[in-house]
Amino acid sequence: MxxxxxxxxxxxxxxxxxxxxxxxxxxxxxxxxxxxxxxxxxxxxxxxxxxxxxxxxxxxxxxxxxxxxxxxxxxxxxxxxxxxxxxxxxxxxxxxxEPAPEVTDFPNASGLNELYTLGPIAVRSTCSHHLVPMTGRMWVGVVPGEKVIGISKFARLANWIMSRPHIQEEAAVMLADELERRILPKGLAVIVRMQHQCMIWRGVREDDTIMITSIMRGAFRDDRTLRSEFMTLVKDQP
Structure with a gap:
């Protein structure tokens, strides 16, 4: 163009x-x-x-x-x-x-189809309402399809998506969309937990308020056992 x-x-x-x-x-x-x-x-x-x-x-x-x-x-x-x-x-x-980071994908030559999780990955963004920070962590669950990417690439893509003014719900959806487009998984789960400075630095000043956004697609949406396994793994992480 x-x-x-x-x-x-x-x-x-x-x-x-x-x-x-x-x-x-x-x-x-x-x-x-x-x-x-x-x-x-x-x-x-x-x-x-x-x-x-x-x-x-x-x-x-x-x-x-x-x-x-x-x-x-x-x-x-x-x-x-x-x-x-x-x-x-x-x-x-x-x-x-900035353009999207380069992310090389590889064919899932071994036919891996078991759940793997990544996290916690540190994430930071900015509230688009007041332009103050939102900081927290995210977890990703994947049941591979035809493609896989290196684990560091999840953090790079998250940083690229999050380094914009956002509301948390839209940021999580955009990240899930980007990951789904790139790796075509059989199942994808994204959980984002963030603390918003617009609740701490100003306004009602609720210091310990955490917002959690959960996105379940494919196998995670359809298989309750798989979803429960992922949630248990996330819960057990510090």
Whole structure:
């Protein structure tokens, strides 16, 4: 897929420059979603990440000024806008802007059809309502089909999916969809347990509240014994 780079004139300079508005227009023209938990890597051109990061920095600086924070004389906040912009674009929201990690699959040559589980895998994301962290762990259960992947790839795919603003329920479904698409399992189970800072850092401040999301597909949905075995294995893990 190829795109024509849209440029606009930088005010007062006479020079053409890219802007996030141009990127949004490109996404709209392609009929692509740029919802908070979408991945837009396919539609980005060279230099777009730098454009996004620079614009985020400008707007964060505006937020700091609106909060009446003196960033010119306070040594603690002089570079805060730059740090936040880099953090959002290159780290905590990187799953929006980076392509999926390379995951090589292998044929299930031995015909394995027994349950295997992975976890706990540390996961972290961001609540799309308040842009504050959600952190926790996840477990995956698989009854293999025709394909298998290395166990480290589960964590890489989870990090790619979770590094976007989410609500937990949608994040778990997106992860299950991605795993199912790649390994075509006979059964797939995903359990995500997360603590939400929007419940701790603000609001009602329920410190020990945990949200659990459970997805059962294929053999796990249809076979109560298999589902029970997986749940017991997860329960017995620290």
């Amino acid at each position: 190829s795109f024509t780079q849209t440029k606009s004139e930088a005010p007062g300079t006479g020079f053409l420059m890219s802007s996030t508005q141009a990127i949004r227009e490109r996404l709209r023209d392609a009929g692509a979603s740029f919802a908070a938990n979408a991945n837009i890597a396919e539609y980005l051109l060279p230099g777009d990440i730098e454009v996004i990061q620079a614009e985020v920095e400008r707007h964060v600086q505006g937020v700091l000024e609106a909060l009446v924070i003196d960033t010119s004389r306070d040594h603690n906040t002089k570079a805060t806008a730059k740090r936040i912009a880099r953090m959002y674009v290159r780290e905590v929201f990187a799953g929006r802007f």
